[in-house]
Amino acid sequence: MRLLPRTAIIMILFTATTIMAFTRRPQRVIFFGDSITAQGARPGGYITRMKDALVQKGLANDYELIGAGIGGNKVTDLYLRMDDDVLAQNPDVVFIYIGVNDVWHKAMFGTGTDIDKFEKFYTAIINKLLDRHIRVILCTPAVIGEKTDFTNQQDGDLNAYSQVIRNLAQKFHCGLVDLRETFHTYELRNNPGNKDSSVLTHDRVHLNDNGNQLVADKMLEALLAK
Amino acid sequence: MRLLPRTAIIMILFTATTIMAFTRRPQRVIFFGDSITAQGARPGGYITRMKDALVQKGLANDYELIGAGIGGNKVTDLYLRMDDDVLAQNPDVVFIYIGVNDVWHKAMFGTGTDIDKFEKFYTAIINKLLDRHIRVILCTPAVIGEKTDFTNQQDGDLNAYSQVIRNLAQKFHCGLVDLRETFHTYELRNNPGNKDSSVLTHDRVHLNDNGNQLVADKMLEALLAK
Amino acid sequence: MRLLPRTAIIMILFTATTIMAFTRRPQRVIFFGDSITAQGARPGGYITRMKDALVQKGLANDYELIGAGIGGNKVTDLYLRMDDDVLAQNPDVVFIYIGVNDVWHKAMFGTGTDIDKFEKFYTAIINKLLDRHIRVILCTPAVIGEKTDFTNQQDGDLNAYSQVIRNLAQKFHCGLVDLRETFHTYELRNNPGNKDSSVLTHDRVHLNDNGNQLVADKMLEALLAK
């Protein structure tokens, strides 16, 4: 078989590379969570802010950010809808941001999630994603109440459930955005009056502008880390 | 092809029938549930009473009854352990008897099961069993408190969750042992003093001798119905 | 001392009686309760409807109706504020309409009222009122959810706490407006579709126009009964 002349080879390689560059599918990133994530996809929300930041960095074509948050969701809800809302979309990266309602609904409806089952369903979600070679980044639940003197009713549980998530991130070699830790550090510096809300949230749970920006910064850092 | 002589045919059929009769695997029946079922496998428990009844009916070799109850279990626990504790045993029949803790843990630990998720996980369990052509018989949760004047705290929820189970039995053409209805009818006749326990339970929830016998009778009736 | 002539005595008595008749203070009636009563004092509310009905009956000057409802109140709240909000106003009649939050807050905040303490604080309120010779009329809590098939989550507790109130009414010879019973009877006739709300409430708990009218009718009947 005759070899192609050198020029021809170079042209072919150049053309192929060009096509790849222009047709390269952006990384599809799904944010899988509760009402905080549902609001994050709105104007001013953390996902919207991440998109803006990617534009500024000239990376707008490299990432496609998709919100998949539903109000009131707990880890069991994520598990039940992950085939339809996540896997069916063939994501490259999934942020899992869940836990507030698993803790909060204990007091609000009597239907919170036992911590052992929180870990089991969370593990099942991670396994399904890793089986498909999807990059997984875990987030700890930030706050229910912003007081800094350890008197928020759910502080104990939020700490315990966050520890479960940190352990899972380590065990499965997933990324980690430790919002619980991030918020705590931020509050110690910026909430000298021990306020219950309005520092990073507008209602003790859902993010205000500062909160959305802080989450966007940390998530973007994690996304681009690899 | 030459035909076998008549005598040979008769001998072959007789032998085959005999072998089948002696080697026929009994129907494997798993009782999948919570502490009521865990206790049901003990002496005096409803599963033990069903075994005794099968012996008396000369059906001891036709059914193998296996308890798979764990204290505190809710529908999500059953879902998480069904591969190991049920499917791995290749059952022919599965009784699902769950719901008390899904309701009760709302008040006791704040970790009850939302009714919509109760239905979704229950459905997932049924689907996995039916996919393997396993016969499925559903049971409604009987009582938390035996008062007959509708003042047991969880009466409303037990009625609502039982209705979910009745609807699932109809939708998936499963068997149904409506213990909620059975107990209610029994209590109306046998609990004129509006006692909170000691008619069919010893502690408002777990079965006493009368309760175990009543459940055994109803479950056996359902098992042999087909 | 000389006696007054007969004529003078008659004139004096006549004048005094006439003055009393014209200056007779109307009966002061306080409605002591939660958000249902707070809303009852608004236009269209049950207290407002009672005022209208008294006008139509020509009894407008005989009764002064005063709302003393505060949202979220339980029996312990009534107990704590009864000196300021009830006794300080020297009422002739007090309607006590409490219990919904005592039951509901179990699931909503984990701070419902134990049934034994519900009875004790309710008793303490009644005793304080009776000590001052105030006429007391008790009301049972109507509904949390209007379903008629006994599947409202709090039905069991509402029945139990209502029974406590009925027993107290009997024990202390108080009036009773059995709204739990009244609503149940009404729903059986007028809620064939087993709706969760919008028959007598607009949100499962707070009264719509029909609900306010029904409560007004029953309370007026009780008020005028004596």
Added chain:
Amino acid sequence: MRLLPRTAIIMILFTATTIMAFTRRPQRVIFFGDSITAQGARPGGYITRMKDALVQKGLANDYELIGAGIGGNKVTDLYLRMDDDVLAQNPDVVFIYIGVNDVWHKAMFGTGTDIDKFEKFYTAIINKLLDRHIRVILCTPAVIGEKTDFTNQQDGDLNAYSQVIRNLAQKFHCGLVDLRETFHTYELRNNPGNKDSSVLTHDRVHLNDNGNQLVADKMLEALLAK
């Protein structure tokens, strides 16, 4: 009237003083609380240990220690039974040791105490005692779970309710035994393994020998401080 001779006066004074010294009533000290206090009155319990310590200090005749703890009690229970169980005994000193169940029963029965009402009923108890010139010493609730990494479910609430008690002690110039603080300091030093129980409790809440001794030491210190 003739004056008594000097010698007679001296003799009378001497005799009176002697009688007073020998018949001086010991200070009556009531421990008003929940199951921790009920158990504190048993052998090995913190009240029993305080009695032993008083004997060793030669102060056995100066103080009469009386347990008035009832299992499951919350602040509203103390309020309801204080006339019978405390005031009727004419105490000189009352230790109030309550709060664990006010917090814990939120998750266990749905009948915890709202923090604002905790303060109101606690205040009412203090006022009734101070009106009678009884010395009052407040105790903060120690622990529900002994983990030191802030992951005990009720940590947030225990901190918040303890802060209420500290503020009340300051406001009403009462004594304070800050068991929450004492236990926390002790656990940091003596629970390096982050154990959930068995350092100062045997079941996360009720005191083991170490716990009873620690409470006895701190309470005795407070009692003798004045």
